[in-house]
Amino acid sequence: MANIDYYFATLSPYTYLAGTRLEEIAAKHDATINYKPLDIMALFGRTGGTPPKDRHISRVEYRAQELLRQSKNLGMEFNLQPAHWPTNAAPSSYAIIAAVQDGSGNVGKLVHSFVRACWAEEKDIAQDDVIRECLSQAGFDPGLADSGLLVGAETYAANLEEAVDRGVFGSPFYITEDGQRFWGQDRLADLDHYLTEING
Template sequence: MAKIDLYFATLSPYAYLAGTRAEAVAEKHGATITYKPVDIMALFARTGGTPPKDRHPNRIEYRAQDLVRKAKKLDMPFNIKPAHWPTNGAPAAYAVIAAQKAGGGDMGKLVHAICRSVWADEKDIAEDAVVRACLEEAGFDPSLADSGLLVGADTYAANLEEAVEAGVFGSPFYVLEDDQRFWGQDSIDDLDDHLSGKL
């Protein structure tokens, strides 16, 4: 059984656009996904990336056009300038960590609900009520938003170290046991082909 480590940021528009397609690929191949939310700004700083606000205007303008095109292609609602971005993505990340530990719900649905809250629903994922609603939507106990904050913080920091060690530099990033790495929502088809033995 293949194992996939999914490194992502709760504030990442590309993690939102991934939807639950990686989960469908994993199910198709009998693979498991371990969700590893990371602080994307800290990851950029460690791996040579530049925060979006600090990029050259050419890159900022292209990113805006490209995100809108990708959302249209995927038929997903998308707001290029969401009301609550940037915000503190850590509380939602801690909830993902707590939910994965607790079990009992749909992790892919939870991650998508959190990302959708930012990029389509105009909600602030730093707010407990928003995180609780996402947990409930995905079949988890909403009180997980209140529990395990220290463990969540420790795991969040550990995920960053693991990401750097694993060669990760963006979100979403899929890392397999054989060290094959797939960056971005547009590499999910390649992930599928690799698991099929085609790549």
């Protein structure tokens, strides 16, 4: 069985635009997904990236055009300037980490619930009521929002260190068990093709 390490940020619009395609690809190839939320702003600082607010205007304008094009092509509702962005990504990330350990619901659905809440539903994913709602929608006990905060914080930090060590520099980022790296939701088709090739 193949394994895919999935590094992502719940604040990333590109994680939202990935939808649930990774989960569909994993199911197609009988692969498991290791969900690894991380602090994208810290990752930028560690790997030579620049936070959106500090980028040259040419990059800011291109990003805006590209996000709107991609969301339209994918048929996904999208707000280029959501009311609650940026916000604190840690609480939603801790909830995902707790959900992975719990294992009773659908982690992929949970991740998408968070990013959809931010980029399409005008919700603040740092707020407890939003976190509980997303957990419930994905089949988890909303009480997970209150559990494992220390473990969540430790894992969140460890995911960042691991990502830096493994050459991750953006979100979403996918690494196969043989070390092939795929950056961006627009590389999911390449990941699919690669898994088809290695699985014969």
